[in-house]
Amino acid sequence: MSWVLNLIEELEIVPSVYLKKLINTDEIWEVRAAAGSDIFRLLCFFDGPQLVVVAHAFQKKTQKTPKQDIKTAEERRKDYFRRKKQ
Numbered sequence: 170m171s172w173v174l175n176l177i178e179e180l181e182i183v184p185s186v187y188l189k190k191l192i193n194t195d196e197i198w199e200v201r202a203a204a205g206s207d208i209f210r211l212l213c214f215f216d217g218p219q220l221v222v223v224a225h226a227f228q229k230k231t232q233k234t235p236k237q238d239i240k241t242a243e244e245r246r247k248d249y250f251r252r253k254k255q
Contacts, residue, residue, distance in 0.1 A: 173202040177221065191234060195243045197224070199234060210234065212242035214249075222249060 177183050177200065191197050191212075200211040200223075212225040212234075224245040227238050 173200060191239060194239055195246060197239060197242045197246065210238075212238060214242070214246045216249070216253075222246075224249070 173187050177188055186201065188198060188200055191199050196214050198213050198215070198221075200213060202209050202211065208229045210227055210229045211223050213221050213223045216222055224242040225238055227235075
């Protein structure tokens with residue numbers, strides 16, 4: 170899984186198979202990674218061009234990203250920027 174994070178850090182354009190914006194979200198992006206036969210998703214957002222903040226992670230068992238997981242990431246994003254302003 171760490172090689173996917175290194176890929177995101179080093180490539181200027183990351184293939185959508187590894188990183189894609191989730192539609193109808195508040196700027197939440199999904200990182201796709203596998204460890205053996207397990208598939209994991211990291212929901213993240215950007216704070217400027219150089220910082221990716223991982224807001225939530227889970228083991229994916231269905232085709233669609235569960236709405237509750239997206240909601241958790243969106244709430245954490247709002248909280249992050251609210252605290253950053255203080």
